[in-house]
Amino acid sequence: MKRLALILVLASVLAASVGIAHGAMLPLNHIQQGSAYFSPVLGLCEDYPRGTFAEDIERDFxxxxxxxxxxxxxxxxxxDFEFAKGFTEWWLMDDTVDLAxxxxxxxxxxxxxAPTWATRAAWKSPPEDLQDWYDFVYEAVDRYKGRIHVWELWNEGDNEDFWxxxxxxxLELVKVGAQAVKDADPTxxxxxxxxxxxxxxxxxxIFTSGVADYLDVINIHFYNETWDSTPTERIYETVKGVADVIHRYGGRQExxxxxxxxxxxxxxxGRVSYWVRTRAPYEKTRHFQAVTFARSYARMAATEDISTILWYEVKNLRSNSAAIGDVNNYHLGALDEDYFPKHLWFAVAAFNKLFAESFTVIDSQLVVDKENAIYPYVHAFQRQNGDVIVLAWNRGTAVESIGVTVPGSxxxxxxxxxxGNKTSFSFTAEGNDTTLALELRPEDISxxxxxxxxxxxxxxxxDWxxxxxxxxxxxINATVVNRGSAGADGVLVEIIPNPNVTIISGAEPQAFDLAPGEAVSVSWEVEAARPGQLWVVARHRDAGPAAELLQL
Structure with missing residues (x-):
């Protein structure tokens, strides 16, 4: 058995020495949250430009x-809000905040x-007078003080598509905007x-210019394997590099x-964008979009430096709407533009529940037997109650086997x-160690x-x-099972069809109270005039969703 304990110890020593070199012995979350246990905020992104109907926003929410x-x-x-200097209309944001x-x-x-009246040029040009920018930011923050508590200044100001x-x-624009935020709402x-x-x-x-003095949060964006050819797995190293900069300047900003x-x-x-081509045939599917989300979350959470993760976006951009950039902008959503869920939707919902409790990273305590694997990725997250979540995967095209030994019984x-679907999993217990035999498929994640x-x-x-x-x-037939040791009251079971499928019976979600280990069978009747899809879904406020896709 090829055990990597020595390698892991050496990696820990190296990481510690790097930390000493940068004056950063602890991850940012440990320092700022005052605990080794923390769960990042996990949410989504969506833009509501002028002309969006309140009904559409409400449907999203x-x-x-x-x-x-x-x-x-x-x-x-x-x-969209200040169409002429000094003349603002806030009805769209008022509706958004009320609905939120x-x-x-x-x-x-x-x-x-910026509005063109402020730039005398394109919307992505600097305003001629930063006082105009200050005034607008101040008015927005003051209007929603006590209802909105976070304000981001501009978007991707180092990307020529937006600036x-x-x-x-x-940098000066951000500094002036941040000052306006603090003047309107110091909290x-x-x-x-x-x-x-x-x-x-x-x-x-950002730090040497003095702008960081006005900021509470440094924010970075990733579109790996879409507009950036860097593999998803490199997110970890990128985050660590940015976190090291924050550490060197005091570690105050999240x-x-x-x-x-x-x-x-x-x-x-195989072309994805000007910068990216696929490396394997399983990439760029709806399933792999969700897998990439899960892998990205694992790499970000494993740094223990990221305190908020917001995935882009709620739903695909409408095909008849304009976009900044190429066709990929129409294929990023967790939902189709008609609200039919993609795998990503259930992945985000499932991870929100799976990682809802605070956790600490225990990667350095694992022993990994690589068996026939070339370079597996393995992360382990331990809750305060001792539960552990293990995420593992490989890249390439071959199925690989590994063994992961986790401390604890x-x-x-x-x-x-x-x-979010679940099956029982067998493990091997020996003393105070537990070993998992994992089969890694490159198109999936364990x-x-x-x-x-x-x-x-x-x-x-x-049995769906x-x-x-x-x-x-x-x-449509399915059996819903409570695989836990606690009861689940108010479980909702439903099917979600795409536009090619019509529900004949059972359109409304069915509610059940499930005792530990209890199973209940459910059925529906549908009609498909042409090939279609539907999701079978069971969901619960605490237990999260379980979803499976059926092709008709």
């Missing part, structure tokens, strides 16, 4: 609330994109407007990833799919939840199938 997704980054385009409060959604607005001024002008957090260039010397200019995404678009020849274990004592309520689907009845009609 209602669906988010149903699935326990309660954090959302939104835009406030300056030119109704559905329990926390908003993270970014103020951006054509100099970097020095962008509000100020957030830098999302860096796309994340090399340490570039990040350092580090956020307030925009990150992965498009499921690819052309027949466990009463039970479940294996999760990326869309998610194992180990329970130190009894498992809480955990929903699963079994579509039975042909003739003339385009089907009976």
């Amino acid at each position: 209602a669906m988010m609330a149903e699935y326990g997704i309660t954090d959302l980054r939104v835009s406030i385009a300056w030119g 409060e109704k559905y329990g959604i926390t908003l993270y607005p970014y103020i951006c994109y 054509v001024g100099t970097w020095e002008e962008q 509000a957090k100020t957030v830098f407007g999302g860096l796309t260039k994340k090399n340490p010397p570039h990040v350092e200019t 580090l956020w990833v307030a925009e990150i995404g992965y498009s499921d678009y690819v052309e027949p020849d 466990f009463a039970d274990a479940l294996q999760h799919t990326v869309t 998610i194992i939840e180990l329970f130190a004592s009894s498992a809480p309520a955990r929903l699963a689907l079994a 199938n579509a039975e042909k009845l003739g003339n385009g009609a089907y009976r």
Whole structure:
């Protein structure tokens, strides 16, 4: 058995020496939260430009609330609200804030994109008079003081698609905007407007210019394998490089990833964008979009430096709407533009519940037997009650086997799919160690939840199938199981069809109270005039969702 304990120890020593060199012995979250246990905020992003109907915003918020997704980054385009100097209309943001409060959604607005009256040029140009910018930011913050507590200043000011001024002008714009935020609401957090260039010397200019003195949060954006050819797995090293800069200048600012995404678009020849081509045939599917989300979350959470993660975006951009950039902008959503869920939707909802409790990273305590694997990625997160979540995967095209030894004794274990379904998982216990035998498939991710004592309520689907009845009609069957040791009251079970499928019976969610280990069978009748899809979903406010896709 090829045990990597010595390698892991050496890696820990190296990491410690790097920390000493940068004056950063602890991750940012440990320092700023005052604890080794912490769970980052996990939410989504969505833009509501001028002309958006309140009904559409409410539909987004209602669906988010149903699935326990309660954090959302939104835009406030300056030119949409102040159409002439001194003349502002706030009805769109008023509706957004009212609806957010109704559905329990926390908003993270970014103020951006100048009106042409202020720039005498394009919307991504610097305002001629920064007093105009100050006044607008102040008015926005003052209007929603006590209702919105975080304000991001501009968006990707180091990306020429969103800013054509100099970097020095962008820094000054952020500083003036941050001052306006603090003048209007001293308790509000100020957030830098999302860096796309994340090399340490570039990040350092925020500090050497003095702008960081006005900021509570440094914010970085990722679109690896969509507009950036860097593999998803390199997110960890990138975050650590930015965190080191924050450490060197006192470690006061939080580090956020307030925009990150992965498009499921690819052309027949494997081209994704000008910068990216696929490396393997399983990439750029809807399933792999959700897998990439899970891998990205693991890499970010493992740094223990990121305190907020907001994934882009709620739903695909409408095909008849304009976009800044290429076609990938229409393929980033967790929902289709018609609100049919993609795998990503259930992955975000499932991870929100799976990682809801504070955790600490125990990677250095693992022993990994690589067996036939070349370079597996393995992360382990331990809750305060002793439960452990293990996430593992590989890249390439081959199925690989590994063994992962986790310190501790466990009463039970479940294996999760990326869309939240669960099956029992067997492990080997020896003394105070537990060994997991994992088969890594490059198109997927292994998610194992180990329970130190009894498992809480955990929903699963079994025996889901579509039975042909003739003339385009089907009976959909599924069994819902509570695989936990605690009861689950008010479990909702439903099917969600795409536009090609019509529900004949059972359109409304069915509610059940499930005792530990209890299973209940459910059926529906649908009609498909042409090939279609539907999701079978079981969800619960505490246990999270379990979802499986059926093709008709």
